[in-house]
Amino acid sequence: MSMLTVRNLCKSFGETKAVDNVSFDVQDGEMLCLLGPSGCGKTTLLMTLSGFLSPDDGTIEMDGSDVTKVAPEKRPTSLVFQNYALFPHLTVFENIEFGLRTHRVPRSQIKDRVDQMLHIVELEGKGGRSIHQLSGGQQQRVALARALVMKPKVLLLDEPLSNLDAKLRVETRQQIRQIQQSVGITCIFVTHDQEEALTMADRIAVMNRGKIIQFASPRDIYYAPTNHFVADFIGKSNFFEGSYDADRSTYTLNSGKVIEVDGSHVAPLGEGKPIFAIRPEFLKACKAKEVPQSAANRLAATIAQVTFLGELTLYVAMSDTGEPIRFTGYGDWQQFHEGDTIEVYWDRSVGQILAR
Ligand SMILES: Nc1ncnc2c1ncn2[C@@H]1O[C@H](COP(=O)(O)OP(=O)(O)OP(=O)(O)O)[C@@H](O)[C@H]1O
Ligand SMILES: [Mg+2]
Structure with missing residues (x-):
């Protein structure tokens, strides 16, 4: 009631x-x-x-x-x-x-x-x-x-x-x-x-x-934030600018790199420009050769900053195509040092296209 x-x-x-x-x-x-x-x-x-x-x-x-x-x-x-x-x-x-x-x-x-x-x-x-x-x-x-x-x-x-x-x-x-x-x-x-x-x-x-x-x-x-403002205001997100192709369910980053997205994770875009958003905790990272074949999306990157917070570690990596990427490591899972070359990967089921 x-x-x-x-x-x-x-x-x-x-x-x-x-x-x-x-x-x-x-x-x-x-x-x-x-x-x-x-x-x-x-x-x-x-x-x-x-x-x-x-x-x-x-x-x-x-x-x-x-x-x-x-x-x-x-x-x-x-x-x-x-x-x-x-x-x-x-x-x-x-x-x-x-x-x-x-x-x-x-x-x-x-x-x-x-x-x-x-x-x-x-x-x-x-x-x-x-x-x-x-x-x-x-x-x-x-x-x-x-x-x-x-x-x-x-x-x-x-x-x-x-x-x-x-x-x-x-x-x-x-x-x-x-x-x-x-x-x-x-x-x-x-x-x-x-x-x-x-x-x-x-x-x-x-x-x-x-x-x-x-x-x-x-x-x-x-x-499931419905737009860029909410995703940015609540918690932390990575935002990648680019363009969305609804027919192919792909998003092309400004660098030209194409990533796969889940068509059901697209918020109403209205007049807004589409932006790809993904929470740091959904990103996985490892040495290049170790990325599972099944990973839909991957970006080669170099660790730029490591912030140790005790129970978790925050990383900022710079992709080879120039996108800053934030992700998280817990305990002894995903531990890297500054300068390590890695690949960041994620499934198509995570991340969203939002209106900016
Ligand atoms: N009595 C008033 N006279 C003129 N402008 C006002 C008055 N009260 C609020 N405003 C304006 O209205 C807007 C909303 O103010 P409000 O106090 O509701 O915000 P708030 O979300 O509570 O902010 P905060 O988190 O700082 O408390 C602001 O731009 C504020 O300057
Ligand atoms: Mg107030």
Whole structure:
């Protein structure tokens, strides 16, 4: 069931189209991550959903009701900000109960609801503490509890983890995902961290310049990006320029080298120029004589750069025809040195033709 339905939403600031004709659905209990570069319109989209900004055009439905013109405090949403926006002079308990008091929830219910929240965010026994006696991660969980205690239908989070250090970020994102799933709440989570989006989301909306470029599961976003922007923004890819021949299912690199491609791995090209994209982890490499006969595609190359990262090693090789190629080695599999002459090879089942 769709909990949130957005149709043709537009919001401009002067000449800037911050949200440009955006439409999508979020299912009940789903975690949607909005991912995109700085300034692409993530916060503006979230603010129009929460009602703090009114759209120029388009509609927003929540749980079957049109809320496009409904005031923020009357919408079934709660918003969690990057800086938590907690009240420093109030205790943890007082921060969490704040919204319930302003909504005149009977006193008898308040304690039970706050205690339940303290349990959910694993801050039992800390209700009496003041905010500055908490770690950053704990403060973020208070902000989450303060939002959840209002029983919103849609929880909106704007880069809630960006003030935390790397290790705490990973811990806290796991906690938020666990809480979101156990409460079963529909959630929109804004981030510009791709790892955060890939690990937390049921689906990801990749945004650029006010538009949603792709809306899909994390796996599809990573393995089946629909255009160059998504493939370049999420993870690492090799891109080879050239021209595509649909009849022959071949792609001719600018150097003249012809490679075989899988016709089913061609994204809609529209007006865009075709570009061949392949993830580094799909490329295999070995000494020239050792390449299996069955390999559909191969490029002779020389190792130019070796970056050892512990569990894996990143290589940049330069092909004899001038294409830089990035690939990965794991453990003692695919280990080379700078200057080694190798061949890089791959099956036709991997790699994609995308629109640029
Ligand atoms: N109140 C405003 N007045 C004028 N322009 C604005 C306003 N708010 C946002 N913008 C512009 O709208 C565009 C989208 O901004 P927005 O804050 O939504 O981006 P964002 O994706 O959240 O970026 P970030 O990742 O940096 O938070 C930007 O070009 C921004 O400069
Ligand atoms: Mg923002």
